[in-house]
Amino acid sequence: MGEQGGQVWKVGDLARLTGLTVRTLHHYEHVGVLRPSGRSPAGHRLYDEGDVRRLYQVVALRDLGLPLEAIGTALAGELDLTALLREHLAHVEQQLTALRSLRTRLTALVASARSRRVGPDDLLGLTEEVIKVEETIRNYYTDEQLAFLERRRGEIGEDAIAAVEAEWPELIAKVQAEMDAGTDPADPRVRALAERWMGLLEAFHGNDPGVRDSLYRMYEENSEQITRQYGGPPAAMRDYIGRAQEAAG
Known part of the structure; x- marks a missing residue:
C-alpha cells in the first residue's frame, strides 16, 4: 500500500487538508474517479501520494469545467x-x-x-x-446543463420555484437548531430534515447526474461566498446533512 511505503491519509484527514467533505470523497470513489489505494486493518480508507496527485487532477479538471463523467475517461490516459x-x-x-x-x-x-x-x-x-x-x-454548468435548467424552470413554474426558495430559510433554521442542540445526524428528526433537503435540491437539478454534480461542486468551491451573499447553508451544515443521509442508508 502507498508509494514505496510513503505517507498515507485517512479520508477524514484528506477532507480536512483539502477543504473537501468526506461525502465528496466518497462520491468520487462511487463514480470511480478516485478510489483509495488501500484499507487499514480496521477497514478505513487510506489514500497514498499517488491518490493525492490524482485528487488534484480531478479537482483541477472540475475547475476547468469538465463534468465528472468525462474526468474518468481523461484520467484513463496519461495526463501531463x-x-x-x-x-x-x-x-x-x-x-x-x-x-x-x-x-x-x-x-x-x-x-x-x-x-x-x-x-x-x-x-x-x-x-x-x-x-x-x-x-x-x-x-460549473455546460451549455446543455444550463439549457436543461431553463427548461426545468419552465416545467416547474415560477410559483413552485418561489415556494421552494421560500422553504429553504426555514429548513436551514431547523437543521441549525438540531446542530446547536447536538442532535446525532442519525436521529429520525434529522434524517427527515435531510430527506426534505434532498427533495428541495432535486427540485433544482431534476435528478440529472451532471447538473447535480455541478451544483455540488459550485457549493464546495464557493461555500463561504454563497453563505455570505445568499444565506446558503455553510459547509458544516451540508456535511451534517450528508451524515444524516448516510445513516439513513
Missing part, C-alpha cells in the same frame, strides 16, 4: 500534470482578472456615491462587470 497546472493557472488568472475589475469599479462607485449621484453610465459599466463574473457559472 505540468500542462494541467499551467492550464489551471491560466484559468484562475482569468477569474481573478474579472473579479479584480469588478472590485475596482465597485470600490470607486461606493466612494463616489457619497458625493455625487450614481448615473446610468456607472450602472451600465457595473452591469458589464457583473456579467463577466457571472460567466464563471459556465465553469
Whole structure:
C-alpha cells in the first residue's frame, strides 16, 4: 500500500487538508474517479501520494469545467500534470482578472456615491462587470446543463420555484437548531430534515447526474461566498446533512 511505503491519509484527514467533505470523497470513489489505494486493518480508507496527485487532477479538471463523467475517461490516459497546472493557472488568472475589475469599479462607485449621484453610465459599466463574473457559472454548468435548467424552470413554474426558495430559510433554521442542540445526524428528526433537503435540491437539478454534480461542486468551491451573499447553508451544515443521509442508508 502507498508509494514505496510513503505517507498515507485517512479520508477524514484528506477532507480536512483539502477543504473537501468526506461525502465528496466518497462520491468520487462511487463514480470511480478516485478510489483509495488501500484499507487499514480496521477497514478505513487510506489514500497514498499517488491518490493525492490524482485528487488534484480531478479537482483541477472540475475547475476547468469538465463534468465528472468525462474526468474518468481523461484520467484513463496519461495526463501531463505540468500542462494541467499551467492550464489551471491560466484559468484562475482569468477569474481573478474579472473579479479584480469588478472590485475596482465597485470600490470607486461606493466612494463616489457619497458625493455625487450614481448615473446610468456607472450602472451600465457595473452591469458589464457583473456579467463577466457571472460567466464563471459556465465553469460549473455546460451549455446543455444550463439549457436543461431553463427548461426545468419552465416545467416547474415560477410559483413552485418561489415556494421552494421560500422553504429553504426555514429548513436551514431547523437543521441549525438540531446542530446547536447536538442532535446525532442519525436521529429520525434529522434524517427527515435531510430527506426534505434532498427533495428541495432535486427540485433544482431534476435528478440529472451532471447538473447535480455541478451544483455540488459550485457549493464546495464557493461555500463561504454563497453563505455570505445568499444565506446558503455553510459547509458544516451540508456535511451534517450528508451524515444524516448516510445513516439513513
